[in-house]
Amino acid sequence: MSNVRTATRRSTLATRLMQGSVLLVGLGLFCLSQYAGAATPVTSTFPVTATITSACTVSGSSLNFGSAIDPLSVSTPLDATSTLTVTCSNTTPYTVSLSAGANAGGATNFANRTMKSGADTLAYQLYLDSGRSTVWGDGTAASSAKNGTGTGSVQSHTVYGRLPSLANVVPGSYTDTVTVTISY
16 A cells, blocks of 8 residues: 555656646746837838939931922022920929031031032021021020920920021032930
8 A cells, every 4th residue: 555655646746746847837938928028129220212313315306398399489488397305304404405517517606507418508597486586506606505394204395497598509408417415
């Protein structure tokens, strides 16, 4: 019987030790969770950035005074128009300048804009206004440039061209190349 009592005591002791261990582990986990929940949060910040640059594009359509001009029956001055399309980022100020052309004999020789057909020449002019009173150039040599402010969308600007005279013109296909510059 003493062996049975000893075995029972050992079994009871083992059970109580196991219960105590479970209780201690549970108590430890509870304390850890309380400690973790009571911790002060740490915060920080980080920057978020973007740099938007100003940008512009410009293109132009041909200015064509005609493909079959009869100098004996067409009255002068002979007028034509072209369109420049400008797209600049919103609120970007810009200036559109036109060169004097490839045949003017100088970068700022706006008064001598000339189309050529071989060695023959035909004078013409480009203007900012429909009344053809303000020469469109780069702002030098009695010319003006076109100023504007970008909207982020396409903006159209009319180029007003004029052939002042066809007197004594030699038949031929006359051309010139004008450079469009947008500054912003």
